[in-house]
Amino acid sequence: SQQGEEDPQALSIQEGENATMNCSYKTSINNLQWYRQNSGRGLVHLILIRSNEREKHSGRLRVTLDTSKKSSSLLITASRAADTASYFCATESTSGTYKYIFGTGTRLKVLA
Amino acid sequence: EPEVTQTPSHQVTQMGQEVILRCVPISNHLYFYWYRQILGQKVEFLVSFYNNEISEKSEIFDDQFSVERPDGSNFTLKIRSTKLEDSAMYFCASSEAPTPLHFGNGTRLTVT
Numbered sequence: 001s002q003q004g005e006e007d008p009q010a011l012s013i014q015e016g017e018n019a020t021m022n023c024s025y026k027t028s029i030n031n032l033q034w035y036r037q038n039s040g041r042g043l044v045h046l047i048l049i050r051s052n053e054r055e056k057h058s059g060r061l062r063v064t065l066d067t068s069k070k071s072s073s074l075l076i077t078a079s080r081a082a083d084t085a086s087y088f089c090a091t092e093s094t095s096g097t098y099k100y101i102f103g104t105g106t107r108l109k110v111l112a
Numbered sequence: 113e114p115e116v117t118q119t120p121s122h123q124v125t126q127m128g129q130e131v132i133l134r135c136v137p138i139s140n141h142l143y144f145y146w147y148r149q150i151l152g153q154k155v156e157f158l159v160s161f162y163n164n165e166i167s168e169k170s171e172i173f174d175d176q177f178s179v180e181r182p183d184g185s186n187f188t189l190k191i192r193s194t195k196l197e198d199s200a201m202y203f204c205a206s207s208e209a210p211t212p213l214h215f216g217n218g219t220r221l222t223v224t
Binding site for chain 1: 211
């Protein structure tokens with residue numbers, strides 16, 4: 001199975017702290033993406049990192065990718081209560097065609 | 113900002129009935145996807161659709177399921193003879209390039 005596994009499953013932090021979520025996957029990938037899901041809503045794309053990239057930044061987000069370990073991390077710096085959501089990684093297999101497999105998600109709660 | 117629209121937001125049906133879930137993708141998008149999510153847990157890939165045909169489908173997407181793009185704007189998922197375990201949130205997504213995916217807010221399907 002290509003499916004990613006995020007850890008931790010749930011994370012609770014205070015506003016202003018950094019939040020780190022990890023994703024592991026099993027097959028070779030073209031790229032890895034992170035999405036956010038607010039309760040009862042659809043997923044929203046946050047950032048994409050290609051297999052030949054090691055780190056990428058977007059605002060308060062920092063993503064790393066280690067293809068040798070088949071893992072990625074998402075760091076949210078200076079978290080806000082509005083960052084409370086579930087975060088999913090999604091991978092595109094090198095063998096798949098337009099097939100993006102999502103992980104199990106990390107539920108982040110940021111306490112004000 | 114353009115968005116993916118899904119209707120209905122909630123569908124209740126009896127076991128064995130057929131349901132059609134409707135999606136209006138973003139107008140210039142070429143790639144279409146259906147995912148489902150059970151009880152706020154993992155997001156499962158069902159099918160991807162490009163150039164008026166299925167690109168990829170998962171093991172879940174068996175003969176019970178079908179997709180159609182009946183006109184230039186709609187993208188539908190039909191579930192024949194629904195089962196209790198089909199109860200889930202069904203998300204439609206579209207994209208201009210294969211990625212990133214833009215998701216609708218989902219249809220909650222309840223099979224009784």
